Amino acid sequence: MAAIRGPVRRMRPALAAAALSFLALAAATPAKADLRLCNKTDGTISVAIGYKAADGWRSEGWWNIGGSKCGTLLTGALASRYYYLYAVDSQHGGEWGGKAFMCTRRKMFTIGGVENCVARGYERTGFFEVDTAEQRSWTVHLYQPTQKGNGAK
Structure with a gap:
């Protein structure tokens, strides 16, 4: 084993204090809180979300999430207990849907309100x-889609 030659330098007190402050700040930073969706299929899926915003119900879409990948739908701490999702696998067929009807459209969208979707020029989607469970962060895993029901687990 070779000997280390040369002077041994000590960390300056100011630099050491700065390093400790940085580490303390990093440790105090809250964990990232998001609503995420993991696509457990082998195809890309398109996802829409619905939720109660400060100004009423809102639906948004589309997030395209590749096979065996995860994506973030909402960033930050979750403000509600309940969220609503709709997803479709247009490559292989199938969908994840349910009985909570909200407005969507084929292109990217943000739509306020859930009433009179068709009359307002949108699609009515379950x-x-x-x-x-009022957690700050949540991840939904989608497995095989079904044409008629909920494929979420």
Whole structure:
């Protein structure tokens, strides 16, 4: 084993204090809280979300999430207990849906309100409910889709 030659330098007190402050700040930073969706199929799926916002019900879409990948639908701490999702696998067929009807459209969208979707020029789509149990962060895993029901687990 070779000997280390040269002077041994000590960390300056100010630099050491700065390093400790950085480490303390990093440790105090809260964990990231998001609503995430993991696609457990081998195809890309398109996902829409519905939720109660400060100004009423809102639906948004589309997030395209590749096979065996996860994506973030909402960033930050979750403000509600219940969220609603609809997903479709247009490559292989099938959907994840439910009985909570909200408005969607084929292109990217943010739509306020859930009433009179068709009269307002949107599609009326059945979303399935996700109960986050009032957690700050939640991940939904989607497995094989079904044409008529809820494929979420």
